[in-house]
Amino acid sequence: MISIATQGPAGSDSCQAARQYAPDARLLLFNRIADILEAFLSGQADQALVPVYNTREGEIKESFRLVSQLEQGYWIDNVVLPIHLSLGAVSGGGLDLSTIKTIVGRSSVLRQCDEYLDRHFPLATMMAVQDIEAALADIRSSNRTSHAVIESEELLKKHGIPLIAREVVPHNRTRFAVLGKDLAKSSGYDATAIITRPLRDRVGMLADILGEFTRRGINILDLQTENDIKTQKLRIYIEAEGHIDDTLLREALTRLEKRVIQEDNAIKLLGSFPRVDMRVKQIKAFGFIGSGAMSRWFASRLENEGYTTYLTGRTSALRPEAMIEMVDVVVICVPISVTADTIRQYGRHLHDGQALILLAGESENTINTAFAATSPGVELMLVHNLWGPQALTMKDKNASVVRTARSGAFCSEFEAFLYKHGADIFHDSPSKHDLLMGVGQKLPTTISVALAMTLTRHEIDCLDISSHSTLTSLYGILAMARVHNQNPRTYAEIMATSGDGRKIVRSFAENLLHLIDLAESGDIDQLCRIMEANRNFMPPAFLQKRMKQAKAVDEMLSLSALKGDWDS
Numbered sequence: 117m118i119s120i121a122t123q124g125p126a127g128s129d130s131c132q133a134a135r136q137y138a139p140d141a142r143l144l145l146f147n148r149i150a151d152i153l154e155a156f157l158s159g160q161a162d163q164a165l166v167p168v169y170n171t172r173e174g175e176i177k178e179s180f181r182l183v184s185q186l187e188q189g190y191w192i193d194n195v196v197l198p199i200h201l202s203l204g205a206v207s208g209g210g211l212d213l214s215t216i217k218t219i220v221g222r223s224s225v226l227r228q229c230d231e232y233l234d235r236h237f238p239l240a241t242m243m244a245v246q247d248i249e250a251a252l253a254d255i256r257s258s259n260r261t262s263h264a265v266i267e268s269e270e271l272l273k274k275h276g277i278p279l280i281a282r283e284v285v286p287h288n289r290t291r292f293a294v295l296g297k298d299l300a301k302s303s304g305y306d307a308t309a310i311i312t313r314p315l316r317d318r319v320g321m322l323a324d325i326l327g328e329f330t331r332r333g334i335n336i337l338d339l340q341t342e343n344d345i346k347t348q349k350l351r352i353y354i355e356a357e358g359h360i361d362d363t364l365l366r367e368a369l370t371r372l373e374k375r376v377i378q379e380d381n382a383i384k385l386l387g388s389f390p391r392v393d394m395r396v397k398q399i400k401a402f403g404f405i406g407s408g409a410m411s412r413w414f415a416s417r418l419e420n421e422g423y424t425t426y427l428t429g430r431t432s433a434l435r436p437e438a439m440i441e442m443v444d445v446v447v448i449c450v451p452i453s454v455t456a457d458t459i460r461q462y463g464r465h466l467h468d469g470q471a472l473i474l475l476a477g478e479s480e481n482t483i484n485t486a487f488a489a490t491s492p493g494v495e496l497m498l499v500h501n502l503w504g505p506q507a508l509t510m511k512d513k514n515a516s517v518v519r520t521a522r523s524g525a526f527c528s529e530f531e532a533f534l535y536k537h538g539a540d541i542f543h544d545s546p547s548k549h550d551l552l553m554g555v556g557q558k559l560p561t562t563i564s565v566a567l568a569m570t571l572t573r574h575e576i577d578c579l580d581i582s583s584h585s586t587l588t589s590l591y592g593i594l595a596m597a598r599v600h601n602q603n604p605r606t607y608a609e610i611m612a613t614s615g616d617g618r619k620i621v622r623s624f625a626e627n628l629l630h631l632i633d634l635a636e637s638g639d640i641d642q643l644c645r646i647m648e649a650n651r652n653f654m655p656p657a658f659l660q661k662r663m664k665q666a667k668a669v670d671e672m673l674s675l676s677a678l679k680g681d682w683d684s
């Protein structure tokens with residue numbers, strides 16, 4: 117049987133948390149957090165459980181300091197417990213509250229009730245006690261009628277103190293850290309806590325530290341800074357998603373020590389543990405119809421967020437119909453040309469209260485189909501991620517989100533997932549999405565393919581292209597290479613999408629023929645007038661910003677190392 121040191125008295129929040137964590141454990145109870153950790157370090161207890169965060173109080177400094185100084189053992193798990201606090205006084209129920217002059221409680225409890233006490237007892241004296249049971253016994257035996265106590269209902273009842281008010285602070289939850297001797301194994305949904313040793317001053321240190329996480333798409337769950345009491349140097353505490361055995365996290369920490377802080381042992385690992393969600397999530401499971409590259413990309417990232425995911429397709433053992441029964445959100449992610457048929461086939465299996473999210477590059481046609489194929493109580497939204505499955509993260513990448521009148525809480529939670537991972541979200545109407553994709557995707561793809569066809573037709577040697585391209589013409593060539601370096605089906609589907617994007621490509625083709633006529637007839641003046649009219653249409657800020665961006669790209673592309681790669 118394991119033993120756990122935690123905060124007393126019997127029935128306290130810490131005891132309940134320890135019981136929840138290990139129902140059969142032997143509990144060793146102490147009043148002071150320092151004594152709990154001492155019992156753990158000396159081997160008197162196998163594990164320790166201490167409060168580290170409360171939704172009302174914020175971080176619990178005392179525990180935090182002591183845990184961060186721990187020289188043996190690791191933070192291995194967490195328990196989150198709702199805290200129910202009641203107010204009691206010996207005179208009980210019908211009491212005139214103005215007769216209460218002193219409020220007694222543990223210091224953390226008084227802090228959690230700050231707002232309540234300020235509103236109801238602005239003039240009372242707050243008396244913080246270490247040993248709440250001794251205080252309760254004293255109040256009762258000495259019949260202290262001017263005192264009221266804030267504690268759990270259980271403890272007030274145990275000492276025969278009648279209740280005046282129940283649940284005085286709503287949304288009150290405490291997170292407890294469990295400390296053990298060995299590092300916890302990966303659960304697949306973990307977080308890791310580290311703290312730096314006191315840091316020497318260095319410009320941009322905090323930004324550089326955070327950058328190592330951002331670059332690898334690692335989300336930071338908590339960040340605290342504090343000054344080392346003796347030296348007043350800064351210490352940074354970070355809780356980040358992932359287990360210490362994850363390659364990306366390890367890489368980030370190694371780089372922090374070696375390149376950013378530049379000191380060995382600059383980082384102390386407090387532990388890795390299954391991630392705690394203090395935030396409320398409503399979705400439990402996502403089910404994908406379509407098990408291709410993009411479905412797998414999203415499913416693995418949703419799994420990392422703690423969601424259960426199911427992938428189904430035409431040949432999967434789990435059939436889409438059966439999967440739909442098991443999930444909150446159904447995601448359809450199949451080639452664009454079969455998306456509408458897939459919606460028609462499976463839409464009727466969704467019931468009210470579920471959500472259908474379409475991951476597709478075509479909006480108006482698919483959303484209209486989904487409206488017709490699903491019951492009105494089914495949430496509905498389209499997301500078009502403007503990155504492919506090769507992308508490491510979605511940080512700073514564009515996502516077009518088409519919400520509908522039926523997008524509700526589940527859709528918002530999926531959008532929050534995109535936001536959390538750094539996607540730049542743009543809200544579009546169905547037709548605006550299709551029109552802008554005509555410009556941003558359909559047309560450039562069509563041009564890239566046409567350019568490649570032209571090179572082929574005229575047997576132009578690809579190696580000659582780079583030596584004869586200008587800074588400006590290189591962009592089109594790069595786009596052509598990108599498009600032909602990926603799955604042709606993805607781009608063929610894009611060229612074939614329906615909706616408002618079609619008119620963009622067609623009008624481009626008409627303009628192209630017109631320009632060819634003018635050019636071949638030598639009408640340079642007219643060509644200039646056209647370009648000037650075009651320029652007047654484009655806001656100067658747009659032109660300046662994009663020109664600046666283009667110059668930055670030029671710098672990069674002119675690097676001889678890159679040019680060399682291009683030729684070889």
Ligand SMILES: NC(=O)C1=CN([C@@H]2O[C@H](COP(=O)(O)OP(=O)(O)OC[C@H]3O[C@@H](n4cnc5c(N)ncnc54)[C@H](O)[C@@H]3O)[C@@H](O)[C@H]2O)C=CC1
Pocket residue numbers: 406407408409410411429430449450451452454455458475476477478500501502503504505605606
């Ligand atoms: N690949 C990319 O770069 C991007 C793709 N998307 C979108 O993601 C969606 C899926 O694309 P990917 O995953 O890349 O394609 P993919 O070709 O890798 O996967 C498509 C999946 O659909 C299945 N499928 C094919 N025909 C089907 C049919 N008739 N009925 C049912 N299932 C069928 C395939 O077996 C495969 O599992 C598309 O709507 C696309 O617009 C969005 C952004 C980027």
Ligand SMILES: O=C(O)C(=O)Cc1ccc(O)cc1
Pocket residue numbers: 477501502503504598606610
């Ligand atoms: O990575 C690239 O260059 C892409 O173009 C990826 C891509 C492919 C298809 C889409 O509908 C959106 C983005």
